[in-house]
Amino acid sequence: xxxxxEIDDKFKWAVSDLYSSDEAWEKDYNSILELTxxxxxxxxxxxxxxGMLYKALKEYxxxxxxxxxxxxxxxxxxxEDTGNSKYQEISGKAxxxxxxxxxxxxxxxxxxxxxxxxxxxxxxxxxxxxxxYKHFIDDCLAGKEHTLSEKEEALLAxxxxxxxxxxxxxSKFNNADVKFGKVKxxxxxxxxxxxxxxxxxxxxxxxxxxxAAFEALYKQYGAYINTIAAAFYGNVKQAMFYADARVTSxx
Numbered sequence: 354x355x356x357x358x359e360i361d362d363k364f365k366w367a368v369s370d371l372y373s374s375d376e377a378w379e380k381d382y383n384s385i386l387e388l389t390x391x392x393x394x395x396x397x398x399x400x401x402x403x404g405m406l407y408k409a410l411k412e413y414x415x416x417x418x419x420x421x422x423x424x425x426x427x428x429x430x431x432x433e434d435t436g437n438s439k440y441q442e443i444s445g446k447a448x449x450x451x452x453x454x455x456x457x458x459x460x461x462x463x464x465x466x467x468x469x470x471x472x473x474x475x476x477x478x479x480x481x482x483x484x485x486y487k488h489f490i491d492d493c494l495a496g497k498e499h500t501l502s503e504k505e506e507a508l509l510a511x512x513x514x515x516x517x518x519x520x521x522x523x524s525k526f527n528n529a530d531v532k533f534g535k536v537k538x539x540x541x542x543x544x545x546x547x548x549x550x551x552x553x554x555x556x557x558x559x560x561x562x563x564x565a566a567f568e569a570l571y572k573q574y575g576a577y578i579n580t581i582a583a584a585f586y587g588n589v590k591q592a593m594f595y596a597d598a599r600v601t602s603x604x
Contacts, residue, residue, distance in 0.1 A: 357433065366433075371426040375443070381423050382450055388416060389453035396460045400468040403476035403483060410486045413458055420454045423447050436529035448514055455510035460503040465493050499599040509598060516594070519587030526580065533573050536566045546570065 357365075372378040395409040427447035431440040468476075473490065477483045483490075493500070501509070533546040539559040546554065546569050554566030574581060 366429050368426055368429050371422050378423065378426050381419055382446060385420055385423060385450045385454065389457045393457060399464045403480035406476050407480055407482050409461065410489070413461055416454055420451055424451050435525055448517065452510055452513050455513065456507050459507035459510055462493050462500050463503050463506060465490065466497045466500055501599065509595065516591035519584045519591060523581065523584040531573050531577065533569050536562065536569055538562055
């Protein structure tokens with residue numbers, strides 16, 4: 354299998370479309386940290402007028418846009434080589450930035466759904482700029498039953514970094530640590546089997562190749578069954594935590 358450096362750029366993710374360098378990424382990352390250090394001036398004011406509602410939604414949209422770029426770039430670089438400690442760190446920083454944004458704007462949905470629907474409809478008819486946020490507003494209203502108070506939403510935002518740990522553990526195990534060995538392809542060439550290229554072996558016309566790849570992969574999974582089960586159980590528990598938190602709060 355060729356090294357990544359030997360593969361033509363046209364077959365790789367175009368991460369440079371997001372940022373030309375890690376330094377450019379760092380600039381936006383730092384801007385998010387600076388922005389989230391200060392509370393939003395729009396907190397508690399969304400229902401004052403159509404203009405104020407638009408201003409709050411526009412601000413949130415702009416911050417989310419930058420945050421998503423920061424997050425996607427970091428994780429695309431991380432998934433190029435999950436064993437690269439530099440991008441392990443960068444992906445962790447991106448997660449923290451996303452958590453801080455969620456925490457800062459934890460007021461937004463609770464405040465939005467507290468506005469009377471007749472008033473919301475009036476605002477949308479008064480200010481045509483709100484039309485582009487109609488779908489977002491409708492989604493918030495649809496989830497009204499499970500939207501918590503601002504303090505509770507902020508707490509859940511803080512917990513998000515912990516809740517992703519089971520997935521991160523399995524990701525690093527599956528993509529960086531575990532070794533599946535080599536499998537012979539139908540042309541006789543032996544290639545290293547990975548989670549990433551497993552599908553190419555399973556698409557082989559040769560049943561023996563498919564069988565060898567399948568057995569090699571699941572033999573290793575079986576060897577670490579307790580570790581994998583613990584990671585899976587942790588993922589189930591975090592999902593139950595979020596579900597229970599939103600259901601319990603309504604009673």
